[in-house]
Structure formats: C-alpha cells, structure tokens
Amino acid sequence: MSTTVEPAPAPAPPRPKLRRRRTDGRLRGILGRLVELVLVLLVVSFGTFALVSLMDVDPAVSILGEGYAAEDYEKVREELGLNDPMIVRYFDWLGGALTGDLGQSVVPPYHDVVDRILAALPVSVELAALGMGMALLFSIPLAMWSAYHAGGRIDRFVSAGTFAVLSLPSFLVGLLVILVFSNTLGWFPRAEWSRLSEGLGDNLYHAFLPALTIALAETAMFTRILRNDLIGTLQEDFILAAKAKGMGTVHVLFSDALRPSSFSLITLMGISLGRLIGSTVIVEYLFALPGMGTLVIGAANTGDYVTVQGTVLVIAVIYVVTNALIDLSYGYLDPRVRRSHV
Amino acid sequence: MTQSTAQVHPAQAPVTDQPMLVVDDLRTVIQTARGPLKAVDGVSLILRKGEALGIVGESGSGKSVLGRTIMGLHRTEGPITVTGKVLLDGIDVQALERKQLTELWGSKVGMVFQDPLTALNPVKKVGVHLTETVRKHRGLNRAQARERALELLDLVGIPDSRRRIDQYPHELSGGMRQRVVIAMALANEPELLIADEPTTALDVTVQRQILDLLDRLRAELGMALILISHNLGVVAGRTDRVAVMYAGRVVETADARSLFTQPHHPYAEALLAAIPDLDEPPHLRLAAIDGSPPDMSAPPPGCRFAPRCRYAQDDCVAVAPVLDGPGGHLFACHHPVNAGSLPDERGER
Ligand SMILES: Nc1ncnc2c1ncn2[C@@H]1O[C@H](COP(=O)(O)OP(=O)(O)O)[C@@H](O)[C@H]1O
C-alpha cells in the first residue's frame, strides 16, 4: 500500500465553471465515440461486401443455372451491376442498406433479404439472450459460492466442473442435452420452433433446450472469470468494512462485491452476445431452428450472395453496437470512469 | 493468565462494573503456504467501559489481526484458528454464530480502517455506506436512514453534507473519506470502537484533525476506544492505557503516564525514542531500532526481541520472560530498563 501524502487540495474553482467544462468534456467524449462507431461500421460493411468476392461463386451463374447463353450472361451481369467498379457497387449496396433495402435473394423463390432476416433474427436474438440470461442466472451464484470458499472443496468441484464443460465441443453438449431432456426424459421437444407471436409459454417451452445448450458453455466461462475477479474483490478493505458494520454475507456478495468484480464478465458477455447471434449455427442445426445461422449457411450453399451479404452485415452491426454499449456500461460499473470522458 | 489480567486493574474494576472487553490468552494462528503463523500469540487485555486503550508496535506485530480477532472478523474465510477468550460486554465472541456476529458488528463494536482510499466501496455513494448499516441495525426506513446519514456527516465534521451525501468516495479528499469511514463505524453508536491505524495513510495536517475528532466523539458518545498505531506518539495523550506489542505478544502494558515516563521493556523504550514527529512523513523506518521484527512463522526462542535488544544476555535467548510486574505496570523482560523505580527483586541489571 503506498502511503498517500495527499497534495494540499487545490483551491476549488468556482463551481458553475467546473460543471460546464465537465459536461463539455463528456459530450465531446460521446461525440468522439459516435464518430468512431460510424467509422468501424463503414469498415465492417465494406469488409462484408468484399467478402463476396472471396466466395467462389459467380452470381450470374447462380441466377442463370447451367447451360446459359453468353448474351444472357452478359445481360444479367449488367443488370446486377456486376460490371461496375467494386467501389460503385459497394456504395449502391450501402445506400440500399441504409434505407432498409438489402436487395433480393438471387435464387428462387427470390425473397426480399430484409424479410428473411426479419424472420430469422428474432429466433437468434432470443436464443442468444435466453442463453445469456440463463448463463448469468447459473454463473453468478456459482461464482460467488466458489469465490467465497476459495480453495475449498466447493471451489475445486466448481472449477473441475466448469473445466469439463468447456472442454466439450458444443455439438456434443447439445447432443447430450437432447439425449437427456428430449429423448430419455421426454420433457422438451426437439426440431420444433414456436414463434413468440404464438404465445410466450409455448415459445419459451421450445426455446428452452437450445438456450440451455448455449448457456452451459457460457456458464462455465462466466463462472470462471467472475470467480477470479470476485476473489480479488473479496480481499479488499471495503469488503471487510462492510462486514464490520454488520452487513450479512449475501448483502456483501451481491451489493458490495459483485459490481466491482464484473468488468471482465461484462466484456466477455458483450463478446459472447455479439458472437452468439451468428454462431448459434450448431445449435440451430441440431435443433433445426430457423435462425440467422441456418439462414446464412443455406444462402452460402446455394450461392445466394445477396442474402449472405445482408445477413453478415446485420450480425456485424449487432456485434459492434453491442460492444459499444458494453463500453458505456463501464461508467455505470465504476463511477470513476465517468469522469475520464468515457 | 486470567489471574495476571485481573491485576491489570486491581483497584479500578469493581465486581459489578462489567468490563467492556476481556481478552484472555488469545491466540490466532493463520495457516499460510509456509506453515502456521502465530499472528497473535497469547494476548490478554481488559478494557473498561468508556476507556481508551492504545495498542502500539511495529508493522507486522499482530495489531490488526488482534483487532479483527476481538471482533471475530477475519479477512478471509480461510483456515484461521483462534483459541483463548474474548468477552465483549460479557458476550463470548468465539461462541457466536455468524449471524449473531453480524448483529454485533456495527452495533456494539465498530471498526475504523487504515486506508480510507480502500475502505469505501468505489461504486457506492457516500450516503449508501451510512444508510445501509442504520437500516440493518435500527430498522429505519429510507427517509429516516437518510436523515441519520446527514446527522452522521455533520457529527464527523463534513461540511456541506447535503451535497456530499450523494457523491462517490473518489470525489472526496483522503481526510474527508476517513471521516466517512468513522461515521460508518459510529452509525449505530457502538460501545467499543476499534481504530486500526486510522491516520497512518493520511497527510500529517489531517492526521491530527482525525485524532482530535476521534477524541471528541469518544467523549461525546461515551464509548470505549482501542487505538492501534505503529507510532507511540499517536496514542500519547489520547489513551488511558497502552499495550506495546511485539511479534504477536504484549511485551509491556501500563497506564499511559507510567509507560511514557518509565518504560521498562527495552522495546518500549526504543519505540518511545523513535516517536516520529507528527510533522514527518509517516512510515519512516523507526530510527532507534536496528533490524526488523522476526518471521512470525518461525519466531526466535526465548524473548522474541532478544536478537535486536542491546541489553540482551544469555538468559534472554534461553527463557521467554513472562508478562508481570507491580501495580498494573506489566512487562515481559528479564533485564528491564528504568529499573530504579521497581521493587528490588526485579531491579537487577
Ligand atoms: N490473511 C493473512 N494471511 C497470512 N498472513 C497474515 C494474514 N494476516 C496477517 N498475517 C501476518 O500476521 C502478522 C501480523 O499481521 P498484522 O496484524 O497485520 O500486523 P500489524 O497490524 O501489527 O502491522 C504478519 O506477519 C502478517 O504477515
């Protein structure tokens, strides 16, 4: 502990002035953030667009099918704007995207891409959110229990258990979950989906197993990271001080220890949430669910590059925006961050 | 051991007057990677209601562990063994369940910590630190608790309490934060306050203000105080009795005047000579004592101070001296200093 020889407090400047400067600073901070966000989104969208040129498909061929005439081929390419320079095509596409038009699927039945995304996105978002929620519900008490008895039997058991779950590939976890809850116990259905519009209860009933599959791996990760941070926090003087003024263990853990310990957890959650929306592929596949993962895989398999572009763009935007929100939440977690212009 | 502690206040403690605190042969053993560490090794104390006791010793002598053991509060839930007895206003602290202990903490006994920068939760507003404890112990509602919090901020001399109450700890200076920590400990008017190096981390000019504040509050609230410091100068003039600790043991204890004028243990003498000026930066190495305190997981045999003691003789290393002495001035030394004031049989040098 360093001995703090406090510098004599500087004479306080007149308050209103101080206030204004602070607000200006914060505003400038947020504006800077927004500019940064827009730039990142531009780069991401360009990357998404350029991705298609890496795909080994000729969109015109996808549309025409085998055995086309050469002049048809040229006509289609012209119509699609494929002969324009890439940068022109990009801005065409971006302009459309900004007005909510991601084009039409190039394979039958030529659905509007936005419509397909709007149908698939809620499924993935719900799975990711439910999986996340479940993971938090499991991992917070588990991490607290473990950290509170750090080094003890409970802690070692939790540590071994989470390690085991982490070392299992997620398709195996999914298969096990299906085997136990669906095949053996018969509690939950498989390969069915019920939209939220068809009633919350039914929807949750169908979402439970896939969400659980997602939650298991996330729980293991969250538990380990939160436990480590909690152990550090529990050594702090303010925890001792809270105990010394009579606050009970549960209060100390939830009210005093959790928030200062959750920086890594929040960061990890942001990464997971963004990632999960696109990468529930395996879970969607196992449970045959009509989400973003299924959509993008299907589109890629049929050479439907417009759908791939649109889907990937939406996933990327969600990822970037989620992480920006996470950054902002640090200010809530630690008031000291608020001053430093976020 | 109970016998010898009874001698601490032969005349002062009438049978009917229940002492605030009785500590009898207290031992705290912490399991560390390097084996068991006897952080407190046979300490006995008595503190009457409203009395102030200073506990002084170099860093690492076990003062903080003693303070926490008295409360039954430990830094970790890990392997710590406590033997001996702590009676807090007649309540056997060792025998209490965790839940009963939390009832006691913050209501009967409060604690002030060394570093106000770390003793407050950075994500909680000043007011919350105060309201949560009064709501728990006094069952106040939100509005009442807030009133009480404002009252407490006024009590500890924080100006502009209505604004301060909604600020975060980092918006306050170190001295102000320590006032908040004190307010937190006093929120439910405990009968005993344990202040563990309450000013060590503070700027010298602020140190005196905080000590004066503690003094004033003790008088106003009529509570007993244990003032822990590595600096005898801090407890001088602010405590009725002083116990000097070395390597987990009390090596000398007496009423303050007697200890300051006639220290008998060479370690107490050295500490006295080493009182830093309150205007010096804190934590300077004690100039008058060479060497450093022993490794507590393997303390030296005999008198633990012997390796650093300039009066040490063969018997010091061979036999550990017991804490004893005439008229409530106890010391653990075979060859005491200022021996002239002692009755003959211990006065040989
Ligand atoms: N939680 C702990 N784990 C291991 N050793 C500890 C722990 N707490 C205290 N100690 C050891 O106990 C001894 C006494 O420490 P402490 O009471 O903090 O000393 P003081 O307050 O007098 O400076 C020191 O040797 C210290 O290293």
Ligand SMILES: [Mg+2]
């Ligand atoms: Mg200490």
